[in-house]
Amino acid sequence: MRLNTIKPGAGSKSAAKRVGRGIGSGLGKTCGRGHKGQKSRAGGFHKVGFEGGQMPLQRRLPKRGFVSLTAARKVEVRLSELDKLPVDDIDLLVLMQAGVVPADALSAKVVLSGTIGRKITLRGIGATKGALAAIEAAGGSVATA
Template structure:
């Protein structure tokens, strides 16, 4: 193969449709726009979702839901996750290093899911009431 013999794949290139160039082209006179109406006029079109003046669907339906901007900065871990970690002192940097929480996380909270049977000391990591009780029952502490 040489650079001067390269061709596009068969059917990849096709001539642009030329409208309004006479009756023989098949797209003369109205140029494929049909007869009359807003869409047949020059510059005549409407915005996305426009329903001819009827209240558009996106305005008829109720607004619902909310996305918190703080979401990427908050993370949760379970008691089972803590059980599998090496080391007794656990802080946010430790959790980021092992990949349990994303790098963006600023606030981490332990939730009561699973069980913990070893002693861990949490530093700068929050815990729910149930999780705190479970950690303290295993001989650990939450600071």
């Protein structure tokens, strides 16, 4: 295969629509634009959402709520994931290095999913009531500060 022999796949390219070339073409005279009106004119367009001067829908409806930029950076960690870690003293940096949470995570919270069979200490990581009970039952502790 040479660069000068490469061709597009069969049927992938279609000829440009030639308008204004007579009645027989089906796109003669008005060129498929119909008669009169703004859309038939050269340069005739209006911005998206324009309703002819009527107050547009996006301005008639009230503004509501907001999207939190930090919500996606709060991560939930399962107890079973903590059980697999080789260290006993766990903080956010340890979780990042182990690949349990993404590198851009701002905070983490341990949830009761799975079991933990050894003593661990959480530092600076939140935990749900159930997870806290399971960690303390295994002899571990949670230091939130």
